[in-house]
Amino acid sequence: MAPQRFHEQFDQIQRSMPDVPLALGPDDSAEFIYEKGVVLARDGEEARLVEDSVRSHFTAAPDLSADHVRRASPETNRSGITRIQVGDPGQGDRRADLAVAHALRALREPEGRRGHRLVSRNHVVSIAVNSCPGDEPVPAPRTGGINPARAEAGHDPDTAVGVLVVDNGLTHDHTAAGPLLAHVRGDLHGTETDGDGNLLQYIGHGTFIAGLVAAVAPNTDITVRSSLNDAGAILESEFGERLFDAVEDGWPDIISLSAGTSNGRTDGLLGVQAFMEELRQQRTLLIAAAGNNASATPFWPAAYAALPDYRDVVLSVGALRGDGEFGACFSNHGPWVNAYAPGERLTSVLTGFEAPVPYVYQHTTYDACRYGFTYPCTCQSPQHSGVLSEDGESDTPDRVSFEGFAHWSGTSFATPVVAGLVAAHMTAHKETDPRVARQQLLAANTEFAEVRGAHVPALRPASWRPVTGGQPTAGA
Incomplete structure (x- = not known):
């Protein structure tokens, strides 16, 4: 069968991060890899806005649960970024994470618009993108x-x-x-x-x-x-x-x-x-x-x-x-x-x-x-x-x-x-x-x-x- 390089890369990266459940995104095109069940926001007021907006969005949706929405990394760092858990990372497989997708959608609503992006997936930055790097040595x-x-x-x-x-x-x-x-x-x-x-x-x-x-x-x-x-x-x-x-x-x-x-x-x-x-x-x-x-x-x-x-x-x-x-x-x-x-x-x-x-x-x-x-x-x-x-x-x-x-x-x-x-x-x-x-x-x-x-x-x-x-x- 034809090699499936991106999926092979995914498996390799997942093995290198055994404690971090990962998903392919944004859909079946699998352009990138990101952490399941988690989104990023800037520290402080923006993180609180994201957390509250996602919780409200999930509470109003019959097929979503707000039980997992919470701050995952409360400490402040030089990057000024907070991880917010929005779903159960143990659920589902490596296909696109619906909880993360809905969390991103929650901040597209009018009350979430502040002239700049408030929320993001937690992507994997890697040298091993699609082609490992362009081949193996x-x-x-x-x-x-x-x-x-x-x-x-x-x-x-x-x-x-x-x-x-x-x-x-x-x-x-x-x-x-x-x-x-x-x-x-x-x-x-x-x-x-x-x-x-x-x-x-x-x-x-x-x-x-x-x-x-x-x-x-x-x-x-x-x-x-x-x-x-x-x-x-x-x-x-x-x-x-x-x-x-x-x-x-x-x-x-x-x-x-x-x-x-x-x-x-x-x-x-x-x-x-x-x-x-x-x-x-x-x-x-x-x-x-x-x-x-x-x-x-x-x-x-x-x-x-x-x-x-x-x-x-x-x-x-x-x-x-x-x-x-x-x-x-x-x-x-x-x-x-x-x-x-x-x-x-x-x-x-x-x-x-x-x-x-x-x-x-x-x-x-x-x-x-x-x-x-x-x-x-x-x-x-x-x-x-x-x-x-x-x-x-x-x-x-x-x-x-x-x-x-x-x-x-x-x-x-x-x-x-x-x-x-x-x-x-x-x-x-x-x-x-x-x-x-x-x-x-x-x-x-x-x-x-x-x-x-x-x-x-x-x-x-x-x-x-x-x-x-x-x-x-x-x-x-």
């Missing part, structure tokens, strides 16, 4: 090097650009990669392998990203934070707080963020609004992945780049396919995406070089592109069978071994490429303001690609080599 030989190749530039601690990678941490042996990651520090993953010694899914995601930033912009000091869990996921209600934690020691020049969610709206995420408002007051540039749903639906936080108050604050990044001339099949797209960069079969460090680490594929590739593209995309190539399937588990999943380098695809990886380009521009032009560098880089760019029939800005590092048949083109 594939071992790459050490002799081939990384792609983009490491730029010929030195590291000057006095002028190095500070880059913060908000992700799922670093592999324990990342320093064995040598000079490439010499100026990378941060949090380690913790548990990296299962009971049989196999590398867990998404382990190495943060290390891979750090390697791409360092390759494009060697004059950087990179910090990787483990703000997401081992499946690269976190609830929206916690995400804003983790972002504040990540900048507790100071705001960097650039934040590279390869996670997010759609929410069916055009006004952002309630759970990160306080952080975004604080970000506006800083000089930090947020560079965020557009997501891998092959959709034009806004994906947050990247889509903040299209909101008037954040156009200079956020740079949203989509992915180009291996030839760099067209959009990758999985990449989100639309007017809210600022630029596109190579994001298919890039090569970077996954695990360090201390010893080979086995990996069992989780997802099965497709016979043809699930999005209808005809080039040999990551949906179908390289082919492998995964342990997850619509029927349970595959008896013959493919196994590989990683010894440092890997090929990997996704807007997750196009994003650090652009973060590196902004940082390199800052160094080359002695520009200390990353937001000014963003404007200058986009204004000076003369390269374009075609994405879904539109001509869009394409940011391709000089050291990047086009990829055909899964391997970088020699001499390109």
